[in-house]
Amino acid sequence: MERYHLYMYRGCGFCARVQRFLQELGIEMPLRDILTDHGALHELIEGGGRQTVPCLRIEDAGDGVRWMYESADIMRYLAETRDEAPDAARV
Numbered sequence: 001m002e003r004y005h006l007y008m009y010r011g012c013g014f015c016a017r018v019q020r021f022l023q024e025l026g027i028e029m030p031l032r033d034i035l036t037d038h039g040a041l042h043e044l045i046e047g048g049g050r051q052t053v054p055c056l057r058i059e060d061a062g063d064g065v066r067w068m069y070e071s072a073d074i075m076r077y078l079a080e081t082r083d084e085a086p087d088a089a090r091v
């Protein structure tokens with residue numbers, strides 16, 4: 001089962017869009033605010049390679065980690081994942 005974290009900051013419109021989408025789908029997801037949490041910012045840059053948000057951190061059952069940028073890609077990915085295996089889209 002995959003685990004997700006959403007890297008974001010308050011006031012980011014693209015992040016708000018993804019957060020609204022999560023609400024609509026009833027998906028609860030831990031948020032990592034890169035402006036208030038310097039550890040989160042460091043993780044994002046080290047792991048994803050850029051400090052752009054939103055970014056979805058996807059951790060699979062085998063401990064592999066992927067970093068997905070682009071709000072549209074994140075929403076499409078979550079919608080598809082949810083359709084394929086509803087439980088997998090929930091944290």
Ligand SMILES: N[C@@H](CCC(=O)N[C@@H](CS)C(=O)NCC(=O)O)C(=O)O
Nearest residue numbers: 012013014051052053054070071072
């Ligand atoms: N096309 C991207 C745009 C993301 C974007 O522009 N994010 C802004 C915040 S709203 C950002 O992180 N800018 C700083 C940067 O890219 O370094 C998306 O839809 O996710």
